[in-house]
Amino acid sequence: MKNLSDIEIIESVKRGNQADFALLVDRYSGKAFSMLKRLLKNQMDAEEALQDSFLKAYQSIASFKGESKFSTWFYRIVYNTALTILSAKKRKTEKEMVSIDEEFEIETFDNEIYAKSDNVNKYLFGMVDRLPPRYALIIILYYIDDMSLNEISQILGLSLVNAKVMLHRSRTALKDLVIKHNLQEELT
Amino acid sequence: MKKNIEELINKYLDNELDPAGVNELNNLLTDDEDSLKELKAYKTVEHALREMELDDAPAGTTPRVMHRIATAKKAKSSNWFFKAVISFFITGIAASLFIAIKNYHPSDKEIIPQQTVDSVSNFIGEKTHIFSSIFSGDDVKLIGTVVTLLLIVTGYFIFETHRNFRNKLKSL
Structure with missing residues (x-):
């Protein structure tokens, strides 16, 4: 069944x-x-x-x-x-969800979450939770649910281009934090 | 330069980079240490996000959802019952009135032919007379019985609904 x-x-x-x-x-x-x-x-x-x-x-x-x-x-x-x-x-x-031009405020929580995290994954998961709601949602749907950007854009009622822009912005914001704390791994 | 490398790496991670773009990215990575650092950082993010796990839904979610569905379904069906009772009530009254009016036959002495200046007041008098005849005849028994019966059924239903609602509140 x-x-x-x-x-x-x-x-x-x-x-x-x-x-x-x-x-x-x-x-x-x-x-x-x-x-x-x-x-x-x-x-x-x-x-x-x-x-x-x-x-x-x-x-x-x-x-x-x-x-x-x-x-x-x-x-x-x-x-x-x-x-x-x-x-x-x-x-x-609610105000944060109106526009895709919303400000990232993750820097505000960075030190606190970084201090609490004992590895890079935990730190980045904590930072994903601090992303503006729609950005965090896109990360969840794309990485955990393996959804395509096309499906994500349908769920959020966005254009495909906007969904892609938001995914890239989230990824880039997290990447900047990795560089800031010098957490980047060696390429395999 | 930084924006360009970010754009290229994001496309690369989305598997959207064409061969020319791959060559451009390769050249940038070979020539520039910072670009390589960018790629490593992106890869770190990508690797971490791929290992992200779902939160578990709170324990007992499924039975709670199914209970709410069952309750909502029951409420919907009792709504239909309520509508049916009300419809029955209205139909009963309409039918009673229809029968009563159909059975009404005014006698000769009840007809008051008036074609003079006071015809307006006679018209009102005639209508009043029709109503009083309806409710003073044998048909009033029929109407009374039907209405009483319907009021009892409706009253019982309202009482039951109220009792169920109170029980539901207590169970919360």
Whole structure:
């Protein structure tokens, strides 16, 4: 049962097997939670948004026609749910999400995170969490979820060019930090 | 120069660099120590990000989500039940009124032909008379029974909904 594809599970849920939706929850809860934590910067909000996202996905599963991958469709719901929570709370983060020209403020946290980290990976993961939400989200989707920039641009409602610019900016900002602390590895 | 090397390395990491670009990058790396340092730093970032792991969703996420789905489904179906009861109620009243009006036959003495200046007041009087006839006849029993029955059913449903809502609040 666990080897079923997303589409097979969705068809089963559409036929009325509500319990099969749990397979999708098991499959995507970790990835969606990682996204939400980076977007909302708050564990409790992320947990609430995670449940809301799955509930919305279940309620609108009839409208999923399989034109895109389920993950793309579902992450779009997750992203919109996070935006709704952010705009409801009128957080500063909301302002940060308006434009791709937003300022990186990661330098502010650099010394603190660098001091706390005992290896380069831990340090860079900490810095990814300090990237502006959409930039961090792009990193998560691209590196952890192995999504293409095309899929990422669909989820975030961006043009492909903007998604690429944001990925490059994030990568370059992290690279600058690596050089600053002289952490670069020898090429193999 | 720095911007150029950054652009070339980013394209290289995205597998978007054409052969001419690869040659250009190679030349830059051979001639310039800083460019090589840039590439090493990018590679370090790339290597770290590829090893990034997912956060685990909080324990019990799946049962909680499934519980919310089941609850939402139940709420939706009781909504339909509520709508059905209300529709039944409205249809019942409309049908009762229709039957009552259809069965109404004014007697000769009830017709007051007036074509004079006070026709307006007679018109109002006639309409009032129709209504009083409807509610004073045998049909009032039918209407009364139907309305009472529907009020009892609706009252019971509202009471049940309220009780369920209170139980749900307590269980939170």
